[in-house]
Amino acid sequence: MSFVSIRLPSAGSEVIDRARPVTFSWNGKKLKAFTGDTIASAILANGDHIFGRSMKYHRPRGVLTADFWDPNLFVQVDDEPNVRAAHRLVENGMKVTSQNVWPSLKYDVKAANGLVGRFLTAGFYYKTFMKPAKLWPAYERILARFAPGGEVDLDTPHGYYDKRYAHPDVVVAGAGPAGLAAAIAAARAGASVMLVEHEHQVGGHLLWGSDDDRAAAAGMLTDARNLGVEILTNSTVTGRYEDNWLGILQRNHHIAEERLIKARAKMLIVAGGLIERPYVFAGNDIPGVMTSGAVRRLITMYGIKPGTRAVVLTANESGDAAVADLERAGVEIAEVVDGRTGAFVRSAEGSGRGTNHRLSAVTLSDGTKIDADLLVTAVGWTAPTSLLNMSGDRPVYDPAAARFFPGKTPDNVLATGGMVGDGTHDQLVAHGAATGTLAAGRAAVVQHRLQAATARAAAVDGPEPDYPEDLRTPLGRDPHPALFRSTTHGMVDYSEDVSSKDLFGAAAEGFDSVELIKRFTTATMGPSQGKLETVNTVAVLAEARGETIAEVGTTVWRPPYAPITLGALGGRVFEPVRVSSIQSYHESKGATPILAGQWIRPEHYDDPQAEVTNTRTNVGITDVTPLGKLDLKGPDVPKLLSLLYTNKWMQLPIGGVRYGIMCAEDGVVLDDGVTARLGDEHYLMTTTSSGAGGVWNWIENWLQTEHPDWQVHVTPVTTGFTSINVAGPNSRKLMGRVVAGVDLSNEAFPYMNVRTGTVAGVDDCVMWRIGFTGELSYEIQVPAGYGLHVWEALLADGKDLGIAPFGLEAQRVMRLEKGHFIVGQDTDGLSKAPTTGMTGLLKLDKDDWTGMPEVKWALEGDYPHIVAIQPTDPNCVPEEACQILRGPESNEIVGRITSSRYSPTLNRSICLGQLSPEFAEAGTELTVLLVNGERVTAKVMKHHAHFDPEGERLRG
């Protein structure tokens, strides 16, 4: 029987705008439709009724539910796969193609799967391709060709996906009559309300109801708007998490492809309505078999005549109304099968090949066979309780009503509408309104408590309101026959091609739990997320096992309520980056950037080896702004420093600088740095760049929890100062040209001292005589707003002194030449303080310091040592992390290279490494295993410093 859908004459009920035509293409054919058409209604109106092929057997599929959940209508739109054709609105120029077919929808070679369908039962893949394991790559390549879905174009540009936070008093999920009424009542009670509707229009089933229904929906929409309800259509509450943290996906925002809203709602009202269940019988996936809701939507909203001669299986009012709608649309009613009388449909047959395949006959329970191109089923409902499940609720089956109902929800989640009961329009609206009022009342209590407890909030108005109890009159439950499966087997999960026969087979194999059978057969795991399939799955399993539906129970619906695109989840990502005040200079000189944490730093300007040589020979400057800096004030700062550092701090003079190692409570090195005493009760601590935040937290933790009696104020000032290291033999001369009011002579300003003064006209600079590079050097900390000014002044005044900037790489080479270890590189998460070799700084005669007991214990035993290492071959630079072995023939690891570089100063490779103590003696010969597998020899050096071990340069 061939069938061509036709567009019905215009009616006031439709959502399409016939004055605004749209042109699009479907599998290469140019078609016309109207604004407001879904892709599915547009294709149907042009006479096609096959949209794609099923996942496994490649059976031709047509409209089943004609809404978001329709499992048969996934298409490719331009470069976007898996678009829901019954939901996505058609647009001018859209290129729509069928997916999961090859070479075409009409002639799909993969439909051959259907011929071997009886071998492709549940678990086929698990059982068939597990062994032999070595063949899996071959299996995988072949199976990949049968993977369902559309095609992803890897060249598609990433669209703009937005995010937003919201804090509404009440979120209403679902804008049918009850949801609308709830939103209106809550808003009238003073609540801020966000109303979220899955479909493009609010109104739910009123949209395909009577004129009075649509008028009611329009009136409520106007009321909601006038009350300031924020209405989000084509949007879905995708998940409910702790304390009503809600994910809401908005698909129709004007500046973004999609927007993910993270809402913290004081109350959530779930008004998701009911989803019509398909009926399970042989041939139930033949194109032309539809739910009553599908035909009603197609006729009323889109003006589509869905068939010419229909059989209607009805067990409820929706089926009865479908009969009336079909008659109004001019469809011949061949038979009405009343499921309330015990009659049912046994099976259906199709005829026609390729895209002409269509329902041709229906066999009823009494054996009567009726010719028809349309079979409409109205056999019952599924309450989409997903959001309630996510709140902890477990739905309860009511056999009299033949559906699940919500159980017990937390106080801040309420349900209303069809999912909690049946009733007239007025009863549903009344229940919704009562729910909205209740939600607003509870939200007001939550708001009062929040406001009263929040320092910044406005003062609360009066005493806390009474917490409203739930005094709503419950909706009734209409009796409904239990119609799940006929006497034949048919599709249960259309998305996954799982039939009732598969479920019986799985049950026979021993899969007795619905959660197990779900995973074994993949029933309910497709893009419909179980909305159409779960209850039928449970019913079939119950039948197979001879149990009741209540005994089988349901699977647990978890987030998301509906699938979310990866674009929306990944979306618009904030990735903060930090730069110093000198960044514009680095960029202007073409410095190679390196990302260090969040910081963008200049790795080098040209040749880092040349930068080293110039600094050792003349003078270099480098930007070390990320170095952590903490301003410490108060009389108890020395106590704090003594507690945090392993060495002594009570006698540090004003103008003095001291180096310290900081340990965690387990004795592991946490950080290191120098601290200066700037005034009587004023200190400036430096930390490693990566440790700045952590050390600040560490200090605050000690001050706030262990020593609140200590008078210390800590202020992070890392980027308040631009830090510039001036290093090299000419550094003092250069400093003399830019510094005012400070005697820079070695006698007046020796190594490990600090001074404050004016640099290049900038007051309040801090100058340190320290030397990470091992050179005579000064670290200048300049108020950051003037950092670039001082940097440029240094460069200008140092021209004749051979000044050149150097980057992070040159600094690393020089510190390695000097043998300075880096916390986190030369140490690790197990390196206790003794490993650093600085045992002279571990003052065990102090009363206490963090980590002291563990360090004392470590000193009594063996611990790895950081040592300087030089490969025998001066041109061999072992990669960092190379293993050090017990001997040339051994594979036993006794240490590793932690830092390595080629030193232009020494013209050889140099390293630091961690070694077992027995190998740490100076002169010990080592075997280093390179990454390429080669073994080379190296030697342990006497000092950490490869260069100037006596420190004459930095003290000079």
Place this chain on the structure above:
Amino acid sequence: MADAPVFQSPITNPTPAKGSLTLTDESELTKVSVRGAHIAVSFGTCEQRGDVLVVGSRPDEWTLLGPADAVAAVVSGLDLSGFASTTDITHSRLMIRLTGDDAARAMEKACGIDLSDAMTPNGAAVGASVAKVTCDVVRDDVVSDGREAVRSYRFLADRSFGQYFWDALRDCTAEF
């Protein structure tokens, strides 16, 4: 000898906001952190005192915002008896102001704080993550005679985030 130093903002490219909102770079204004002083401005609120906006940024900690180059004037008159301290954080923190009727809606795109009048009224101060940058947010609406107050927020964040933070806020203004 170099030219006289001129304050350089961390926002090197202050491209104007899009739409009806305005972004203003106020990084040059004086900012002083005060600890342990006797100031009758509660935590979580702010109060204008002459040229100085006193912000109760944390318990027992205030941030004073005043005209540029006026640290001494800003801290003058403070009761610093007992254990109290002041730290000039002008150079440590950037300050950006977002103003316009849709300022709260723009902020919703980057900040999880409840910005309703009840929870964050004019005069409120709150520590927040905005575009993944930890900052202090001060609601300081622009009030002019005879006109309705215009929503305005000041953001104080680590200086090093300057241009990133400006660009992130500007992006939030695009739809308004």
